[in-house]
Amino acid sequence: MAQLDSKVPPGPLADKWRRHKADSKLVNPANKRKYEVIVVGAGLAGASAAATLAELGYQVKNFVFHDSPRRAHSIAAQGGINAAKNYQNDGDSVHRLFYDTIKGGDYRSREANVHRLAEVSVNIIDQCAAQGVPFAREYGGLLANRSFGGAQVSRTFYARGQTGQQLLLGAYSALSRMVGTGGVQLFTQSEMLDLVVVGGQAKGIIVRDLVTGEVSRHAADAVILATGGYGNVFNLSTYARGSNATAIWRAYKRGACFANPCFTQIHPTCIPVTGDYQSKLTLMSESLRNDGRIWVPKKKEDRLKKPADIPEADRDYYLERMYPSFGNLAPRDIASRAAKRVCDEGRGVGESGLGVYLDFSDAIKRLGEAGVRERYGNLFDIYHEITNESAYQTPMRIYPAVHYTMGGLWVDYNLMSNVPGLFVLGEANFSDHGANRLGASALMQGLADGYFVIPYTVGDYLATQKPGSRPSTDAPEFKQAEENVRGLVARLLAVKGKEPVSHFHKRLGKIMWELCGMARTKAGLEKALKEIPALREEFWQNVNVPGDGGTLNQSLESAGRVADFLELGELLCLDALEREESCGGHFREEYQYPDGECKRDDEKFAHVAAWEFQGAGKKPLRNTEPLNYEAVKMSVRNYK
Ligand SMILES: Cc1cc2nc3c(=O)[nH]c(=O)nc-3n(C[C@H](O)[C@H](O)[C@H](O)COP(=O)(O)OP(=O)(O)OC[C@H]3O[C@@H](n4cnc5c(N)ncnc54)[C@H](O)[C@@H]3O)c2cc1C
Numbered sequence: 212m213a214q215l216d217s218k219v220p221p222g223p224l225a226d227k228w229r230r231h232k233a234d235s236k237l238v239n240p241a242n243k244r245k246y247e248v249i250v251v252g253a254g255l256a257g258a259s260a261a262a263t264l265a266e267l268g269y270q271v272k273n274f275v276f277h278d279s280p281r282r283a284h285s286i287a288a289q290g291g292i293n294a295a296k297n298y299q300n301d302g303d304s305v306h307r308l309f310y311d312t313i314k315g316g317d318y319r320s321r322e323a324n325v326h327r328l329a330e331v332s333v334n335i336i337d338q339c340a341a342q343g344v345p346f347a348r349e350y351g352g353l354l355a356n357r358s359f360g361g362a363q364v365s366r367t368f369y370a371r372g373q374t375g376q377q378l379l380l381g382a383y384s385a386l387s388r389m390v391g392t393g394g395v396q397l398f399t400q401s402e403m404l405d406l407v408v409v410g411g412q413a414k415g416i417i418v419r420d421l422v423t424g425e426v427s428r429h430a431a432d433a434v435i436l437a438t439g440g441y442g443n444v445f446n447l448s449t450y451a452r453g454s455n456a457t458a459i460w461r462a463y464k465r466g467a468c469f470a471n472p473c474f475t476q477i478h479p480t481c482i483p484v485t486g487d488y489q490s491k492l493t494l495m496s497e498s499l500r501n502d503g504r505i506w507v508p509k510k511k512e513d514r515l516k517k518p519a520d521i522p523e524a525d526r527d528y529y530l531e532r533m534y535p536s537f538g539n540l541a542p543r544d545i546a547s548r549a550a551k552r553v554c555d556e557g558r559g560v561g562e563s564g565l566g567v568y569l570d571f572s573d574a575i576k577r578l579g580e581a582g583v584r585e586r587y588g589n590l591f592d593i594y595h596e597i598t599n600e601s602a603y604q605t606p607m608r609i610y611p612a613v614h615y616t617m618g619g620l621w622v623d624y625n626l627m628s629n630v631p632g633l634f635v636l637g638e639a640n641f642s643d644h645g646a647n648r649l650g651a652s653a654l655m656q657g658l659a660d661g662y663f664v665i666p667y668t669v670g671d672y673l674a675t676q677k678p679g680s681r682p683s684t685d686a687p688e689f690k691q692a693e694e695n696v697r698g699l700v701a702r703l704l705a706v707k708g709k710e711p712v713s714h715f716h717k718r719l720g721k722i723m724w725e726l727c728g729m730a731r732t733k734a735g736l737e738k739a740l741k742e743i744p745a746l747r748e749e750f751w752q753n754v755n756v757p758g759d760g761g762t763l764n765q766s767l768e769s770a771g772r773v774a775d776f777l778e779l780g781e782l783l784c785l786d787a788l789e790r791e792e793s794c795g796g797h798f799r800e801e802y803q804y805p806d807g808e809c810k811r812d813d814e815k816f817a818h819v820a821a822w823e824f825q826g827a828g829k830k831p832l833r834n835t836e837p838l839n840y841e842a843v844k845m846s847v848r849n850y851k
Pocket of ligand 1: 251252253254255256257274275276277280283284285286287288289290291292293374375401402403404437438439440449450451454455457458494614615636637638639650651652653654655657
């Protein structure tokens with residue numbers, strides 16, 4: 212059974228991080244050069260960590276499967292990044308950001324981590340502004356803010372609709388500087404396919420060069436995974452197509468616990484699915500809910516009418532009606548379920564009936580078209596590119612889609628997994644968002660982890676490791692892990708079945724969306740738990756991976772990732788089945804209040820479920836870490 216010690220420091224909540232930093236062990240500058248740290252991933256979390264650790268003097272090896280760090284999925288983030296700066300003088304504070312995040316996560320995250328996140332949020336903005344990130348500014352020069360869901364203050368910093376891109380360029384320039392100095396060795400198009408554990412500690416990885424197929428061993432004193440989220444287990448999602456779970460899944464199979472896999476986020480404002488051959492979905496940023504109003508017709512029979520032909524009196528602005536305090540800025544889980552509900556009632560718009568309107572006509576009256584263009588122009592352009600409709604003239608049609616995963620590898624307060632020496636950052640860990648993430652909080656968390664947390668906590672760990680004690684890559688554990696990778700690649704190529712990888716990914720996605728998506732039931736999850744192993748069996752009998760393993764082969768890459776999704780999907784459904792309550796993005800139909808809101812069971816489920824691999828074909832072990840709330844009182848979330 213895994214040891215889940217959260218290592219939350221003692222003392223008052225607001226002092227914990229300061230005291231912990233002061234109590235952490237240090238590595239002297241001459242010794243820092245002797246340690247090698249592997250960072251897998253160069254999205255916001257990985258690039259910020261790799262650059263910062265190299266600045267500190269550690270030797271860093273940074274691996275990414277992309278051809279450039281600039282292609283990490285972080286580049287897609289549109290809306291913004293939260294920070295408790297209170298520039299608007301509207302009542303924000305570190306405590307309020309902390310409280311909103313705990314409440315937004317439906318009381319399923321660790322208080323101490325979330326408080327630290329709120330504390331360092333203010334430093335992130337300074338760091339990025341100093342790097343030259345072009346945040347939007349007010350007329351007088353101060354950084355501008357807008358509002359995001361689940362908050363009644365404006366604390367979201369942004370760079371038009373390209374915040375992730377601008378932040379990533381900042382982190383990438385810091386990383387490039389360290390590549391230039393020799394502090395970071397960057398390996399692009401290099402996919403980590405196994406974790407090497409020696410003497411119970413993470414000491415290296417096995418990597419496959421995606422261009423040549425060469426498999427190599429890399430040893431280190433510590434390994435950091437910053438490999439992003441696993442939402443593509445649903446196939447259709449707002450993620451970049453390449454985002455995958457392989458790094459964290461293979462680490463799970465080497466002993467790292469996987470926490471709360473069923474906590475997935477469905478974002479309310481995405482362009483609806485249009486057909487079977489679609490490979491991805493597109494987000495319309497939550498920032499649009501600052502000025503856009505969401506509605507459906509009051510009467511079913513109006514749903515196919517042109518929106519302009521439906522008079523004001525016949526429109527149901529259902530979020531404003533149901534949640535008057537937060538209105539269109541209700542948190543994502545709540546707004547998504549409300550959209551599902553009105554569509555289930557037969558009032559959804561568009562041919563499929565799976566759509567609601569996001570209407571800017573009031574905003575255009577108030578701000579003028581130029582004012583709306585100034586704020587959201589590039590998002591309107593994206594919408595036009597995809598739908599051939601102008602949202603200046605007619606409301607956008609939107610529907611919820613898979614967008615983010617709150618679950619991930621379990622980590623303690625130091626962001627270290629239960630495998631000593633293995634740290635996990637950004638979306639890849641389960642840390643701060645509980646059962647539902649608030650908008651603009653992922654970028655904040657990824658950069659908090661990389662720029663401000665890991666530089667302290669990795670040092671605290673390395674100080675316990677003798678310089679020069681990292682194992683040689685000739686150790687038997689490296690040999691075994693390399694054989695494991697080679698064996699898997701050979702097995703995928705040898706099936707020579709009839710169906711392409713995408714066929715299985717699509718079918719898995721359908722099972723996941725229908726049976727473990729916005730609403731889940733015991734019967735549905737039990738069905739999924741039968742269907743997924745059967746599909747996996749079929750995959751291994753009938754998948755067709757053309758080409759070979761010695762050249763660039765994208766079918767082979769995606770086959771390995773889908774093979775992992777076919778295992779992870781099962782764990783996700785098992786976790787959803789065993790969590791017999793509704794909270795945040797995890798909605799079990801059996802557990803709801805008469806008005807359709809989530810019914811938590813704090814007595815039985817106020818804990819993190821951390822699953823431990825027990826071997827192929829065996830049921831994983833469900834460990835728990837209790838969640839104790841000292842500063843915040845658990846209550847039923849209320850956005851009304
Ligand atoms: C469309 C969209 C818009 C969003 N907008 C916002 C927003 O406005 N605000 C906000 O806060 N959040 C937003 N998010 C969420 C946010 O973008 C992500 O949660 C965040 O960027 C994840 O960063 P990351 O560094 O953890 O991972 P990623 O950016 O996904 O980076 C993962 C890295 O790991 C590498 N990698 C993965 N696996 C391997 C492997 N096996 N071997 C080698 N390398 C590997 C990849 O190459 C990549 O470099 C948005 C998400 C989407 C989908």
